[in-house]
Amino acid sequence: MSIAEELQQELMRVRREAIELHSADQVQEAIAKLAFAVTEAYSGKVPVMLTVMNGGMIFAAELVKRLDIPLEMDYLHASRYLGETSGGDVEWIVTPNASLAGRDVLIVDDILDVGTTLLSIIDACKAQGAASVKTCVLVDKQHDRKAKPGLKADFTALDAADYYLFGMGMDYKGFWRNAPGIYAVKEH
Template identity: 45%
Template sequence: MARDLAWALANSDLIHDRATLDASIAAMAPAIARDFAGDVPVFLTVMHGGLPFAGRLAMEVGALGMDLEFDYLHATRYRGETSGGALTWKHRPATPLRGRRVLLADDILDEGHTLDAIMRWCRAEGATDVRIAALAVKKHDRCVPGIRADYAGVDVPDRYVFGYGMDFQQQGRALPVIRALTDEALREL
């Protein structure tokens, strides 16, 4: 059943506020600047969800004097649904990856199927190093083996989360917080 954002807000819990998210993103920047010192990595934003996080992270890294080459990709398994299906590529990066280091910026590392496929594609395109920066990491034991966030912001519970790039039925990506639907609300969907 389709619900609107007002319903989702009324039937969810605040998981992380804006100050916590801003601080966690700022805390990732020094490690990224250190690990990529001397390089200008291809900074790939995973659309749509990664956009708010990637923009903020890029500014934090830039404030440390590090340059990034921006591009984006759009690969999805969800298409507005609550569970993933087959990977669909909507846009591949235009920047050649051969011989380049890549930093993927995404909103969440959940089970990792999408990021695993993206990483494998980047390597097939000749990227020499592919790392993941994720705003949120969902806490469970279902992640694809070998997939992890090299730079992680916050942990989130194993619930339907939305905000800061993550959507609730294609709504709420612009919320500056992360919220999670209550179990009761999830049963109503």
């Protein structure tokens, strides 16, 4: 069996055995509610929405089409994972092009796990002179390993138990970001 065939078999097994934590409909409903809160919070402002790649892109696409405010969109790529299943140091791959000086910044990401990457991004935005920096995540993973005790995003769509998650932007070894719900990898 080739390496590609082995990988495909593993990926299909992971998807087939996964535990569905939030269905596609539940995810869409939670994003719609979250969009209302974000729209309300930024009423009268013109924020810069920074999507954290690659994980945040699917969530950001679903969120932004529901926001009834003028905003500028940009992205950045900072990661502790880089295709691995456990994190290391934060590595900056792409920085935003938009000027953040004096701007209200909304950082959009797929998950708040430990929070090291998100805290690093917040600090970078503040260092560039952002007037305000708020965070918006699809999922807050529930555990006691946060980078700072009590760390929470300003806007959170859903909570999830402390599993290895995939779907809606979150990946399993770089794959299954496209799964429409939020799934936990079944432990073997």
